[in-house]
Amino acid sequence: MLTLIGLLTICSLVVLLLIGRMSPVLPLIVVPLLGALAAGFxxxxxSGFFTDGIxxxxxxxxxxxxxxTFFGVLQDTGLFRPLIGGMVRLTRGNVIAVTVATAVIGMLAHLDGAGATTFLLTVPALLPLYKQLRMSPYLMLLLLALGAGIFNMLPWAGPLGRASAVTGIEVTELWRPLITIQGIGVVLLIVLAALLGWREQRRIAAGKSGDEGVLVETSTDLHEPSAEERExxxxxxxxxxxxxxxxxxxxxxxGVLPAGYIFMIGLCLALLxxxxxxxxxxxRISAHAPAALSMGMIILAAGSMLGIFTGTGMLTSIAQDLAQVLPAPLVGQMHIVLGLFGLPMELMLSTDAYYFGLLPVTLEVVGAQGVEPASVVYALxxxxxxxxxxxxxxxxxWLALGLAGxxxxxHIRYSLWWMWGFSLVLFGAAWGLGLF
Known part of the structure; x- marks a missing residue:
C-alpha cells in the first residue's frame, strides 16, 4: 500500500512540475504532505519529517x-561585458573564429549560473554578426547552449544544488570531481565549434541559406546597455x-570555508x-532578491518533500518493490542506463522533475546494491x-528563442543529435575516470 501511495505521490508531483502552471514550490510542499496524510501519518x-528534511x-x-546575489552584483558592475564585447570584435569576418568565440562566450557568460543572463548577454551581441556573415542562428544557439550546459555543472547553477538537496552531500564536494569533466567539455566544445565553423564556412561558400526559421528581425543595437545599466x-x-x-x-x-559563508563574504566585499x-x-540586493529568494524557496521546499519521502518510507518501499520487478543485472546499473538517455529525457522532464522525482527513486533502487549516492548523481x-x-x-x-527570433x-531538430552525442562523449569520459 505504501508503494502505491508513494508512486501516486511522485507521479502527481512530476506531472504538476511538468505542467508548469504553478510555482514549483507549491507541489513540492503540498503533494508530499497529502501523500503522508494518505499513508496514515x-x-x-x-513535523519530525519536515525538521529532518529542512x-x-x-x-x-x-x-x-x-x-x-553575488554574481548578480558582479554582472551589474559590467565585469564580463568587456570580455564578451572584445571577443565579438576580434572575430568579425572569420566564420571559424566566430563559432569558437561563440562557444567560449557562452561558457563565460554562464559563470553566474543563470541561463537568462547568459542569453541576454550573448544573443543580442552575436546575432547581428551571424546575420552579417550569413551564418545560421541555430548554430549560434547550439554552441551557446552547449557552453552553458558545461558550466551548468557549477555548484551555484542549480542542478548540483538540487542533487545536493536530495543526497545531503555538500554541493562543492559534488562539484570537485566534475571540474575535470568540465575541462574535458571545454576542450571538446572548442574543437567541435571549429569543426562546425568549417562546415558552416563551406555551406556559406556553396550559397546555401542558413537563416531559415528566423521569425523576426532583431535590432543590431540590442547589445548596447541601457543608461541605467551604464550607471x-x-x-x-x-x-x-x-x-x-x-x-x-x-x-x-x-573548501577553506563553507560555500555559503564564502558567498556571504564575497557579496559583502562586492557591495563595499x-x-x-x-x-x-x-x-542592488533588492534587484537580485527575486531570483535569489525563488531558488532558496525551491531548495527549502525540496527539503520538506525529501524529509517526508524519506521519513514515511515511501522511497524505500518503492525501491524494494522495483528491485523485485527489474531483471537482476539491471538493478545495480539503473543509474547508468538512465544517464545514457538523460539528454532525450530533457524533452519530457523538467529539471525539477528530473532531480526531485527521478533521482530519489534511482538512489533507493541502486543504493540497495551498494552504489554510492555520488555515483548516481554523476551518472544522471x-x-x-x-x-x-x-x-x-x-x-x-524561450528567452533565447525570442531574442533570436x-x-x-x-532548434531541437538542429541541435538534438549534436548535443546528445556531446553528452555521451562526456558520459564516457566520466565513466572512464571512475565517477560511476
Whole structure:
C-alpha cells in the first residue's frame, strides 16, 4: 500500500512540475504532505519529517541565496561585458573564429549560473554578426547552449544544488570531481565549434541559406546597455572585481570555508567595493532578491518533500518493490542506463522533475546494491545536463528563442543529435575516470 501511495505521490508531483502552471514550490510542499496524510501519518510525525528534511538543505539554500546575489552584483558592475564585447570584435569576418568565440562566450557568460543572463548577454551581441556573415542562428544557439550546459555543472547553477538537496552531500564536494569533466567539455566544445565553423564556412561558400526559421528581425543595437545599466557599471574597478571573482572561485575549490559563508563574504566585499552607501547596497540586493529568494524557496521546499519521502518510507518501499520487478543485472546499473538517455529525457522532464522525482527513486533502487549516492548523481547529471537548453521546460531557452527570433522545433531538430552525442562523449569520459 505504501508503494502505491508513494508512486501516486511522485507521479502527481512530476506531472504538476511538468505542467508548469504553478510555482514549483507549491507541489513540492503540498503533494508530499497529502501523500503522508494518505499513508496514515499524523501532524507529530510529519513535523519530525519536515525538521529532518529542512535540516539537510539549509546550508544549500543559504549558498544559493548569497551566490545568486553575488554574481548578480558582479554582472551589474559590467565585469564580463568587456570580455564578451572584445571577443565579438576580434572575430568579425572569420566564420571559424566566430563559432569558437561563440562557444567560449557562452561558457563565460554562464559563470553566474543563470541561463537568462547568459542569453541576454550573448544573443543580442552575436546575432547581428551571424546575420552579417550569413551564418545560421541555430548554430549560434547550439554552441551557446552547449557552453552553458558545461558550466551548468557549477555548484551555484542549480542542478548540483538540487542533487545536493536530495543526497545531503555538500554541493562543492559534488562539484570537485566534475571540474575535470568540465575541462574535458571545454576542450571538446572548442574543437567541435571549429569543426562546425568549417562546415558552416563551406555551406556559406556553396550559397546555401542558413537563416531559415528566423521569425523576426532583431535590432543590431540590442547589445548596447541601457543608461541605467551604464550607471551601475564600474569600469575603473574591473581588476578589483576580477580579483574578487577569482578569489571566490579558489576559495570554493579549496573548501577553506563553507560555500555559503564564502558567498556571504564575497557579496559583502562586492557591495563595499562597488556600491558604497547603505541605500545603493540595498538597491542592488533588492534587484537580485527575486531570483535569489525563488531558488532558496525551491531548495527549502525540496527539503520538506525529501524529509517526508524519506521519513514515511515511501522511497524505500518503492525501491524494494522495483528491485523485485527489474531483471537482476539491471538493478545495480539503473543509474547508468538512465544517464545514457538523460539528454532525450530533457524533452519530457523538467529539471525539477528530473532531480526531485527521478533521482530519489534511482538512489533507493541502486543504493540497495551498494552504489554510492555520488555515483548516481554523476551518472544522471552528466548524462542530462548538456541538454538543459534544448528542453521546452527551460524558461531561459524561450528567452533565447525570442531574442533570436527562432523556432523551438527547428532548434531541437538542429541541435538534438549534436548535443546528445556531446553528452555521451562526456558520459564516457566520466565513466572512464571512475565517477560511476
Amino acid at each position: 499524523g501532524p507529530e510525525a510529519i 535540516g539537510r538543505v539549509t546550508a544549500i539554500a543559504t549558498m544559493f541565496v548569497f551566490a545568486i 551601475l557599471e564600474r569600469p575603473r574597478l574591473l581588476w578589483a572585481n576580477a580579483t574578487l571573482f577569482l578569489a571566490v572561485l579558489v576559495s570554493l575549490f579549496s 567595493i562597488n556600491y558604497p552607501g547603505g541605500k545603493a547596497q540595498m538597491q 547529471t552528466i548524462g542530462n545536463i548538456i541538454g538543459t537548453f534544448i528542453s521546452p521546460f527551460s524558461p531561459a531557452l 527562432l523556432d523551438l522545433g527547428r
